[in-house]
Amino acid sequence: MLFDLEPKSRREDLYNFETELRSLINGITNEKIIAIRGLRRTGKTSLMRVALNEAGYPFIYLDPRFSGRPRRSDVVELIRRGLEDFLGRNRPIIDRVREALSRIKWVRIGVSPIHVEIRLNESRRLSIGELLDAINDLGAELGKAVVIAIDEAQELSKITWINFNMLLAYAYDNLRYVKFLLSGSEIGLLDRFLRVKDPEAPLFGRYIYFMNTRRLSPDESLDFLRRGFEQYGVKPSDDFLIRVVNELDGIIGWLTYVGHQYVVEGKHSLDEVLESATALALSELRNFLMNRSPRYKVLLRELFVRRGWRELKAALEVAEGRVINDKALYVLLRELIDHGIVEMVNDEYVIADPILRRAVLKL
Numbered sequence: 410m411l412f413d414l415e416p417k418s419r420r421e422d423l424y425n426f427e428t429e430l431r432s433l434i435n436g437i438t439n440e441k442i443i444a445i446r447g448l449r450r451t452g453k454t455s456l457m458r459v460a461l462n463e464a465g466y467p468f469i470y471l472d473p474r475f476s477g478r479p480r481r482s483d484v485v486e487l488i489r490r491g492l493e494d495f496l497g498r499n500r501p502i503i504d505r506v507r508e509a510l511s512r513i514k515w516v517r518i519g520v521s522p523i524h525v526e527i528r529l530n531e532s533r534r535l536s537i538g539e540l541l542d543a544i545n546d547l548g549a550e551l552g553k554a555v556v557i558a559i560d561e562a563q564e565l566s567k568i569t570w571i572n573f574n575m576l577l578a579y580a581y582d583n584l585r586y587v588k589f590l591l592s593g594s595e596i597g598l599l600d601r602f603l604r605v606k607d608p609e610a611p612l613f614g615r616y617i618y619f620m621n622t623r624r625l626s627p628d629e630s631l632d633f634l635r636r637g638f639e640q641y642g643v644k645p646s647d648d649f650l651i652r653v654v655n656e657l658d659g660i661i662g663w664l665t666y667v668g669h670q671y672v673v674e675g676k677h678s679l680d681e682v683l684e685s686a687t688a689l690a691l692s693e694l695r696n697f698l699m700n701r702s703p704r705y706k707v708l709l710r711e712l713f714v715r716r717g718w719r720e721l722k723a724a725l726e727v728a729e730g731r732v733i734n735d736k737a738l739y740v741l742l743r744e745l746i747d748h749g750i751v752e753m754v755n756d757e758y759v760i761a762d763p764i765l766r767r768a769v770l771k772l
């Protein structure tokens with residue numbers, strides 16, 4: 410069903426995005442590192458899941474969203490869950506997986522019920538390189554590369570004590586049967602994590618296959634809504650649909666949300682639904698602002714509409730009653746852009762998401 414809130418994993422639940430899906434499957438088939446970039450709620454996880462289910466490679470799926478600064482136990486749990494999920498989906502090859510992983514002394518696999526145990530102590534270090542080698546052995550044994558899919562991969566940069574750039578470069582150069590599929594909504598942070606522009610980075614110069622998610626066009630948005638409602642035998646008025654399209658700027662996650670609220674929660678007042686969407690966005694925004702300079706709040710309030718550099722600078726200067734230098738403003742805007750909150754359109758800046766735009770008014 411199109412209005413299900415979960416990220417989609419089956420092709421028949423994926424609206425359009427045929428080109429994106431094909432491109433992604435091509436990438437998975439032909440390349441070693443594939444990265445999906447796109448604003449929040451534009452369908453990255455859905456595309457990733459459908460492509461993984463369609464591409465025909467065994468895959469390990471990791472979702473490393475950490476609430477705070479991750480400790481070793483958080484990383485262990487991430488890996489443990491990833492392996493357990495992988496085994497659950499691949500019961501017929503469980504013996505071969507056990508065999509391939511048997512040389513890692515800190516991983517234990519139990520069969521009935523399927524469970525993975527990770528035991529580390531002083532003498533047993535968590536060696537991701539060792540794990541990658543074992544996964545490569547498994548791929549060689551299966552005659553197919555194993556895809557390590559990492560959703561919101563920029564989150565891994567919070568693990569400062571593991572050099573992921575080095576590990577990716579190592580796998581790229583040496584492990585024929587390991588591929589990486591990464592996604593990121595904080596596009597600039599993903600680039601920083603991959604150190605794409607840093608000639609000193611171990612990964613520098615290796616090919617990364619990038620693809621971007623996109624907004625739906627107004628026509629597609631309307632069509633998406635009509636089809637979604639049709640699946641529930643509901644036919645809201647054209648006025649209602651057009652208002653939704655105009656408010657949501659082609660962001661498929663919000664269109665899904667509004668549809669879901671209407672058909673499942675029975676909320677037919679658009680204002681009410683937009684209000685609850687805004688509350689959701691507001692809490693995400695508050696998370697971002699926590700422990701950050703109050704200057705962000707000043708800027709965000711301005712960026713409700715498109716603003717030029719001078720206007721933003723003037724707004725900060727008025728708020729603080731003193732001169733702000735260009736470098737400081739540059740760093741602030743860079744951070745907002747890297748987090749996917751603000752985008753640049755024709756040399757002007759604006760909050761990228763229409764619901765987030767409403768949310769800043771409530772800050």
Ligand SMILES: Nc1ncnc2c1ncn2[C@@H]1O[C@H](COP(=O)(O)OP(=O)(O)OP(=O)(O)O)[C@@H](O)[C@H]1O
Pocket residue numbers: 411413414415416417422423424425426447448449450451452453454455456594661662663665666
């Ligand atoms: N092509 C699609 N067809 C139908 N529904 C979709 C499609 N793409 C995304 N959705 C829906 O939109 C919402 C957001 O999708 P998804 O979680 O895949 O996006 P995302 O970019 O990973 O979001 P986030 O940035 O929050 O992680 C979900 O409710 C999902 O079911």
Ligand SMILES: [Mg+2]
Pocket residue numbers: 453454455560
């Ligand atoms: Mg996602």
